[in-house]
Every structure is written in structure tokens, then in C-alpha cells.
Amino acid sequence: EAGVVQSPRYKIIEKKQPVAFWCNPISGHNTLYWYRQNLGQGPELLIRYENEEAVDDSQLPKDRFSAERLKGVDSTLKIQPAELGDSAVYLCASSPRESGHEKLFFGSGTQLSVL
């Protein structure tokens, strides 16, 4: 079974530039999450999707961040414009409906560096 796939693995951009991350969850997993992990910290939830619906985006900085999950499968997370403080690892995770939302399967993440 293929795991959660994320791309790109690394991204280096200058501040004020836009950037996008892509995620393909495990087949059949209804729930998709985007987390941000700052250096030396644990992952923090940005947004959670149930199928194509964003059911928890309370932690997403909506002035510059946006996300979408087309047809309830793949998802993209966008930052426009990027700021220096956005440098972090962006992790996508998915879980099956029956997991109770506690056992998450994470991708390898996208490491973003904003210069």
C-alpha cells in the first residue's frame, strides 16, 4: 500500500513569493490534514478535511494561506505571499474514517525555506 505522497521535498523561495505544496493521501482515507512543524517543535494543525470539506481551519492564517482538496482526494496548500516566519516543514497526513482521527499516517513533508 502506497503511503502519503508529498511534493516537493524541498522548496527555497524569496519572501513575498508564492509557493504551493501538493499531497496525495492514502487511497480510501477520507480525512486529510495539513500540519506545520517549526524547528524544534511538534506538528501543529493548519487544516483538516473530511472528504472535500474543510471542517477545521481555525489555525490556518487565512490572509496568506489557502488550501483545497479536489474531489476529496489530492490536496494543495498555498502561501501567498510567503514571509520569513513561514520557514518550516509542512506535513500532510491522512486517516481512515474508522480510526477515530487519532492514528494519522504522515507524508515525508515539504521543507520550506523563505529567504
Next chain:
Amino acid sequence: DQQVKQNSPSLSVQEGRISILNCDYTNSMFDYFLWYKKYPAEGPTFLISISSIKDKNEDGRFTVFLNKSAKHLSLHIVPSQPGDSAVYFCAARIQGAQKLVFGQGTRLTINP
């Protein structure tokens, strides 16, 4: 407000000995606790979990203990092996909110 805290950024243990990783929490609404393990350049992977109605869960070399009165969680690894060297994250689920709150992580190094 850090609801889940791992106060030890790092831990070094001799191979074959017991590793004990600790986690403290503040929110009484957590109903499920988990440990994730993370290798460099990989995402965290689920290791073991425990419901708030239990005080112990064991899976092979890994045992998680929950002390609700102290709001304290610990992970015991015995015997420790070199492949256990990784960053370990404690996480807790908020009852009804269906989201996980993670601690800062503890880097475990197993020395041969």
C-alpha cells in the same frame, strides 16, 4: 499555551537498557494519547496509543503508562535498540474536536 509538554529535548541511553520518555499535559479534555516516532527526513509514524480510561498499554518492547491524576504520560522501551534512535512525539486527542495536539518532541539516542 503548550497543552502537551515534553520537557526533555534529548535523552541518551545505552543499548539494551530501558528508555523512558515523559510527557505532561494540562487539558483534562484529552481522551486519547499517542506516541509517534520520527526519523530524519521522514514524517512521524504511529507507535503506540492509550485511551484515557486505561493506565497501561503494551506492544512488544513498547509500553505506555498513563497517570491521569498527575496528567503524566510515559513511554518505556525495553530493551533499547540502536534502531530506536529517533525523535519521539507525544500527542493527545481533544475529546469531540477530533484533532491531535503534539508535544515538542524528545530526541532519543541509543548508544552501542
